Amino acid sequence: MPDVTFTVDGKQLTAPAGTLLIDACRTAGIEIPAFCYYPGLSLQAACRMCVVRIEKMPKLQTACTTPVAEGMVVLSETDETKQARKATLELLLGNHPLDCPVCDAGGECELQDMTFKYGAAESKFVEIKQHREEQQWSPVVFFDRPRCILCYRCVRMCGEGMDVWALGVQNRGVSSVIAPNRQDHLDCEECGACIDVCPVGALTSGTYRYKTRPWEMNHVATTCTHCGDGCKVTLGIRQDNEGTEVVRGDNRDKSGINGDFLCAKGRFAFDYVNRDDRLTQPLVRQANGELEAVSWEHAIQFVGKKLTEIRNQRGGKSIGVIGSNRTTNEENYLLQKFARSILGSNNIDHHRTADFAAFAQALAAGSAKAASIRDFEAAPAMLVIGGDPTQQHPLLAWNIRTNIRLNNSRLYIANSEKIKLHRQAKAFLDLPAQDGYSAFAKSLDSGSQNDATKTFLEGLRAEASLVIAFGPELRDGTIAAIIAAFPEAKFALLGDYSNSRGAADMGLYPDLLPGYSPLSSDKVFAAEYGAAFSTTPGMNLIQMLDAAGRGDLGALYIVGSNPVSRFNVPPDSLKNTFLIVQDLFLTETAILADVVLPAASAYEKSGTMTNTYGDLQLVKKGGDRAGTRSDLEIIVRIAAAMGAKVNSLVPYGKGVHSDLGQTRGAQSGEADRHAVWLAAHNLEPRVSPFDPNAVLDEIHRLVPGYTELSRLTLAAGNDQHLPSPNPTGLVQIDLGSHAGLILPSGDGLFASGTLGRYCTVLGELAEAHPQPSEETASA
Amino acid sequence: MSPNEQNKSKASIFSPELAARFDKLVTLYPVRRSALIPMLLYAQDEVGYISEAVIQEVATRIGIFDLDVRNVLSYYSLLRTKPVGKYHVQVCTNICCMLRGGNELFEHCKQKLGVENKQTTRDGLFSVEEVECIGACSWAPAVQVNYDFHENLTTAAMDNVLEHYRSKG
């Protein structure tokens, strides 16, 4: 679209033809107030706040519905427009209740801001105000009709944005109300977007209501700890007796990878942090079989001693390590380095939610690239095979819907279920539940396709630019075949949990090193990890548990995982294994442990995480819980208690006195390669072994896929897409053992594995919505 | 079977004639939803008001959420969700009728029937409502009883009108 030139308040501006005046002004830094206008949602022109004076037009015009025109002359802040906006506010404040002292929105209310700006605070109104009682529409959504200014943002956000359509407008005139779809309550996805989008306190959060004032909180933007989308969530944190309390989570600043979006888990499921039954003291099982609280010092020393013993007597191969889907990249990397270089064990695994290894291998084999979540915002065509983004990757579903709505993008779905996104799909291919996906993949290059598949593929082939998302049902050969069939496309694999991808990328595998480097042929890590490192693949998670059952596993170190519950492990099968569990709560696994170590949650530590699409983001420490330590710190302390050289494990410290790193060189006397690398990248050496940046330095230096990351982007709090790792060395890995070990969580909107069970609010929401409702779509 | 399909196979709450009329109505317009408001009004004519059952069936027939039906029906003054008397006496008190005694006529009707605005007599025969302009300005004051116009009224003439309906029963 060609640019047009126009004038606003005497300032000459240019913008592409068709740009809305309000957007053009805001881009140029000219503030135009608006309640009902909301970028990305349909226009309303209802609030009349954005009125401006345009030359040659008789009445004041709404900037939100006026496209810029060549030679247009606009005045935005004249006495006339200011009076118009002031009068609009006065009219609004007529029936608006004087609730500020008790309203959650106080201090962050757009009506307050506008009233201050336009001076409408002195009221001429002496009549009786319209009043209705407050209503609770769901466990987390409250509605106060008197405060509602009828800007209709919530209705549009719920309908156009979320495709849920649970809110409507009823009655007429001043009796108009926003109404929920079940008359007195909501049947919806509880994303809470209506609350964030409400400019006033008409819609408020049930979990935050009446708790505090915005200026009493610290706001920390971090990455959500739940699903694999990796949304940014801003936590509101307040001091309390036990350290800090997370009072709310929201996405008000909209600055993250998730734009306007946040789901119920990101928004509400932080309440596990504040629970009384958080583990806050290390526990050691006594002779009488009871777990008793001990000091950290005692617990760490005990663990160090026992692990050393078992390693020395039975070998590293008798020790197993199970890592987490929610710990940071630094912690994951460190855990496998600890296992391989100090425990001498390759028995390392985690609850695998998607076949990331096959995915990385298939991408490395050809020219296809990995897709960032951002690629779904603007791609002209998208294909989703398997999965159910609405339930399991709600940000992806949001991006897909928004892309279709605003850019007329085309969506193709191949699935064995009629997932909700089919409503937006241009074409839907119904696959049989049994082996449907593998059959589909096989049929891609063969001539034997049924008619439905043929038509579907014709549509796809006609697309010049395609991004493809795989649900976790797809594994191994199926993934490889589809990737090979679309060499120009970009791909994403939908795994669960905030750092399942990071767990895989950082090599929590018995047979793969960080960056999917094959264990057997690696040269890079072998040079770094010292004498104890072996190239013989270890046991996977199932094999470890079986070995424990046979009495063959001397020790099992479980970090942030609950395999006893997830894999239905008989409790007594671990009785002959020295079990160390590091977690937030006394889970089914923790309760069987010999030593329980209280860990800090993802919201209480710093580091990085990688979402399922390969977007790397910062995790910022929000709160604090007294008695807990970060997983990273615990691992380092255990290593130290085992007599390991901590500054070999964690590359920290500078120069000679604390650093024995000179021996890390292949030949003694060679310069410390890590120090050289730091200097070359203008990075400072770290001074603490518990500094996750120290571990990130090593990741940055060594891990395929992470070697080109931008520290600046990360530090600025922005996301960056990492290329799919292409490990040096043999690309061919035997992935036979991988496909069968994948266990997708199937978590929907109100479930989040073990952690989710400790989120009371999720339980309430799940109870309120036992089944997704089936309704006809709006005609 | 989805709830929507279940609804379809349920018997219609409307009379066979009305159900057939509705089956036809949705096919008349370029877009099905255009049939919504006429359907609601004709359903109300038969049932007496828009009941929950009417909302459900109309939603299914049109193919929209029942929230959408509620949003629409709550906007229009003639559509009601509560029953009224057999003879709903709608008295205009807008400016032209007001100038010719509309207020007094309204007071008279309430007093005569012993009810307040929007109330129904105990025998269920009459209800009274103050309404806006019904399009009888040059023949004011005027009243609509259900859909019938009664114009050029006096209190005496009004009494005759009420008596006429009362005798019909």
Place this chain on the structure above:
Amino acid sequence: MPNISHHPDEVPVVSYRFGKGAANIETYLQLGGYESVRKCVTMEPDAIVAEMKASGLRGRGGAGFPTGMKWSFVPKQSAKPKYILVNGDESEPGTCKDRLIFEHDPHAVIEGVIIAGLAVGAQMGFIYLRGEYRYLLTIMERAIADAYAKGFLGKNIFGSGKEFEVISHTGAGAYEVGEESALMESLEGKRGIPRIRPPFPAVVGLYGGPTVINNAETIATVPHVFRIGGAEYAKLGTERNGGTRLFCLSGHVNNPGVYELPMGYNLKKMVYEVGGGIANGRKLKAVVPGGSSTPVLLPEEIDIGMDFDQVGKAGSMLGSGGVVIIDDQTCMVEFALRTMKFYQHESCGWCIPCREGTDWLKKTLTRFHAGGGVEKDIDNIRYLSENMLGRTFCPLGDAAAMPTIAFVKKFRHEFEAHLDGKPCPFAHAEDLALA
């Protein structure tokens, strides 16, 4: 059924078949019905539009937009089907004319719709009647069926090979729906909220396609334009205000009724001669010239010709033709209150100034008329009205604001007479002997 009034000054054009049973299609045909459309079926669309322009016919619903010009805005090519929509939602207080057309000459509406369709390339028309007009809907449905039976509607109208369908449609009680874009929303089965304009209906209308929306009287006049000729029709009126229109006289006159008079007919004459003067020997206090949305005129202001331009120059509007005559025993504060009560009830609620403004004004005027008013209320009433004017999403806000500003300006003394708890100086029961 309402009686039809007569006065020698009338020039029956659109009303010339009133009272003759023309709802019956045979009678209609005998009275020259469907002759105009037969002519138009053979004409070029541009020629039809040109004739309408020549007639000087302006919209009879209230806005007075030139009909020929409106039709000419419809693009020749359109990816989406085009439609004709008749606005029969007559709800402006003071207006009761379209009612008579539906009752006495429904076929004129049908014929006008077809001609409009031929002019713009539409093949479907909707006739929307307000919900309260149920008996008229029944008459219209019958007329449409009869027209189909004779082959005047359907696949091959008048043997021309052209197609035209007509559907009648009922509303369910909402004044705002008379606004053309809200009318379309209602016809599409939604809440009667107006649309953002531009785009205008002629380009994007019903179901997204170009749509011509005309008031029932306007459309019913169309066949008459072709019957007597556009230029002839124009001559009946004044410059830029061609033809005649139906005026609804109501209120405190001796002969209330609907009269068809030439555009530009003198208002004073209308009140005293056609209307027969003020009833019960009282004096005139005020006249609302074109329905409740139009600013009131004082007795000294009514010596004007009733066309769009002259009434506009006098500070009011010709509007819908609803001439409301008010005697000197009427409380203008009560009149202003009742007017505002109407707008508050009918406000669709979409935009802040109208939704909140009409409610605030209604409450203030109620308290004021009941004796609870203070001096600053009068200025507040003016302030609120002035800040609603021109600020709202649709003209309903203006329709509420302009009359109120006029009432306060021209009858301030009556407002002041209600101050300090004084009882309304006009409080008395209306003499029902009037009727």
